[in-house]
Amino acid sequence: MLFYLSRPIDTSRVVYIPKGSVSEIIAYLSDRNFKLSIIDNFVVRAYGHIQSGWIDMRQTKLSRLDFLKRLTTAKAAMGEITLVPGETAEVFLRQVAKDYELNHEILLKYYYELSPIKDGFLVPDTYKIPLGMSEHHLVRHLMQIATNVHQNLSKKVYGEYNQRRWEKILVIASIIQKEAASIDEMPLVSSVIYNRLEKRMKLQMDGTLNYGIYSHEKITAQRIRQDDSEYNTYKIDALPPAPICAVSIDAIKAAINPAKSDYLYFVLDRKTKKHRFSKTLSEHNANMK
Template sequence: MAGKSREKNNKLSKKTIIKNNLIERGNEARTIRRIVAIIALILVLAAGGVFLGGYIYIESSLKPLDPDNQKQKEVEVPIGSSTSSIGQLLEEKKIIKNGTIFKYYVKFNNISGFQAGNYKFSPSMTLAEITDALQTGKLVSKEVFKITVPEGFQLEQIAEVMAKQTDYSAKEIMEKLDDPKTVDEFAEKYPEIITDDMKADAIKHPFEGYLYPATYSFYEEKPSLDAIIDPMIKQTQIVLANYNEALSEKKMSVHELLTMASLIEKEATAKADRKKISSVFVNRIEEDMPLQTDPTIAYALGEHQVRTMYEDLQVDSPYNTYVHKGLTPGPIANAGKESIEAVLNPADTDYLYFLAEYGTGDVYFAKTLEEHNALKKKHITDKRKEASE
């Protein structure tokens, strides 16, 4: 009996030990899970802190180092300097906060063409101001004058704007821009956009549409005409570089893009849907119909027109889209980003006609000539009659 009792006690003791071991292991597992959870939380918080800290640091690095410090420092940029070395130099001179951030700012904004020289920069300058100075080779930070080129301006109008801000006459500027040698000079520098398409015999002004609408700062009292024209062409190349893939997909040249964009720019009112206007031009070309856009008549005649008369439609010019099908030989004005994008992304419509209402600029679209004529009577003919009474 005593042996059986001892055997029973031994079995109970083993069960107790196993049970205790299981309990102990369970406690250990819970402890481990808690530790892992705490460590994971710490890592997440640390990662979030690093991300937030990094974001704040990058954001601050993109701003002027010291907006209130306009004291200029001389910075010599040696010939052949890389973007990295320039960024490091500017950081060492305490002009910017971080040279690496500068390098990526330049890369992501597709900025290139930095020029060597002795510059004067201040910690109050933005990265945009610094890179602009490095691109243009201007050795002072304060601009002497500005030239603003509005959207939709034609080359002769732009020449007038330039003439008002410089010692050059509009005639001198136009002679420079119409000189085939000027085309060749800039073709060497900007071969992506300045092409033989601009040299066609039918072209009225080769640089029409190629001077991008924007405000340009100049840092010399009397810059050369090349120095004035160059940043305008360069900006066109910078803007169009964003659409290389779309142009390739559409098998469209830069010249065709700027030409069609100029037609849209001149037809569009403030209330117009440029993508719908683009769709009308696309549909008419596909239907082998002439574009019949009035701004091309004004361009062919060389004068501004409040109203296009029937006899004007007979003008003998390759820019007359009532007589000649397809696009004009070249742009008839410069075009802004909205019109350029409308060419590449036209609306999906069946429209073949559009018109702007007399007095309001509201634009109406039609699929058939009958619909168009009805809209013309209602929104133009009758409105003019009402206004004259």
Template sequence: MKSNKKKVIILVSSVVLLILIGVMFVIYESGPYNKNNGEDIVVDIPMGSTVNNVADILKENNLIKNEFIFKMNFKIKNNYSHMKSGKYLLNQKLSNSDIIDKLVSGQMYQEGIKVTIPEGSTSNEIISLLVKNELGKKEDFEELVSNPSNFYDDFEFLNQKDIKNLEGFLYPSTYYFDEDSKPKDIIKEMLNLFNKNYTDELKKEQKERKMTLQEVINLASIVEKEAVIDEDRPIIASVFYNRLDEGMPLQSDATIQYVFETRKKSITYKDLKIDSPYNSYVVKGLPPTPIANPSIKSIKAVLEPAHTDYLYFVANIDGGNVYSKTYDEHIKNVQKYRKDRDERNKALEAASEAEKEKE
């Protein structure tokens, strides 16, 4: 009896040991091919590649230890169909999991001239960036941006009466352009990314709000310029909707800034009287065109605004806004902001002087 019990213990222990060895083997084989070698290599995954093809390519480039283990990891971590073809920058320090994440998320290696267009950039600022990177002449880009009809064949959404130029539709992102790229192809790439991000769901919400595409992007561009933190975007959008519903002017400094070739440090009382269709202190409704190229966050804020009764807002020293329903409340908030700002500036000056005395 004792002999049988001993045999069972030995058998169970052997099975557990084999399992542990198997687990350790899988962990080891799933790890980096060489954790000390971070030299990057470009690996091309052809269109239509199967996981077997990918495993072969990675093994040939000494990026994985075991093809079977890699395929097993891929199956456990993701469905094979999620894999994206293209060029990837990989190295031997990456584990199977790291490589799979890149293949599934499409973190592809990009070649060419890198141009990053910040959210809220104007078309003039974008053109300056492109010219600075020697991707074309200023006048060529200006002609393309001022004439949406150049792109009607490729982008049907632009063929609308109230879309006068491409301001608002040059999607902010990081791009990689070939040195010999033509200006029209560069603009097309930006428009294509806008079209891709302006999803059917957003189009449905636009239709439900009974707005044109230009109206959505126009208002989103103002929200983009007024918002400092993401949480404020839907609330700012609601304020502007409320003002439009009340027949009030939008009273946005950002629209006046658009008139000037170079952004001013602050808008003066004299600027508030400037004769321009972009002066939203005088002219009611939306300006003639968007005033910038907004992020998708601001576009969504316009299509999914907060529900508020606010008609006014002013910045606070923490970077956000303070909102109010009445003008009297707004004046109090403005006074508080100015007081807080002045006190903070005095404190900063005092701290700066103290630092100088220590030196």
């Protein structure tokens, strides 16, 4: 027994433990390659009950006895990260890496490996994360939350999760997120997008050029001329290939249920900070003036 308990276990610096009985948690950890057995079940019970949540192991190689003991006594110190609606994954993960001394390139590498779409899949929210969490575990944790949210929302609306249809909703929602001046405007902005697509008009919306690292860049005439990507809706006559940012529930609702209108144009009124919507180009030009 002493030999068994002294054998090393490889672990990540922090480990997530779900709520459940000792047997259920031992089985959960076994499924994640910790190679625990029924003996460990009895040893843990001698110490007490395994804590749920994030556990700080402090090391990545422990004796089996120390590993089991820390499951019952240790807790990870927590930090917070916030993803706001309208932000891109590129900028968000860069800030997370800076704040928590993580590698930005590794974060992005795992994000692109695990995300079904290039951007817009992470869910805007404030997350509590354990200090010392690895890049891989952080991205996997965020992606698991996002997957649950998107699948549950889609099933609530459509009765199923059709990934391709849901991705199109996220693309439209991301444009609404970038373009609308307020939540109240979102259904109207959505109607303009659908109306222009139906008439095979280019969307010609600046917000689609705020993708990736360009999240906060002011869009100029020069940028519109020079950008030859599939996100430049002044040049392409379709939706961008992927969402351009993280989207709120309000933007998703607007993408699913656009207002009924004949509007094809809108421009920001700098005095009211709201958009003026119009049905014809002549009306739009008058609003521009």
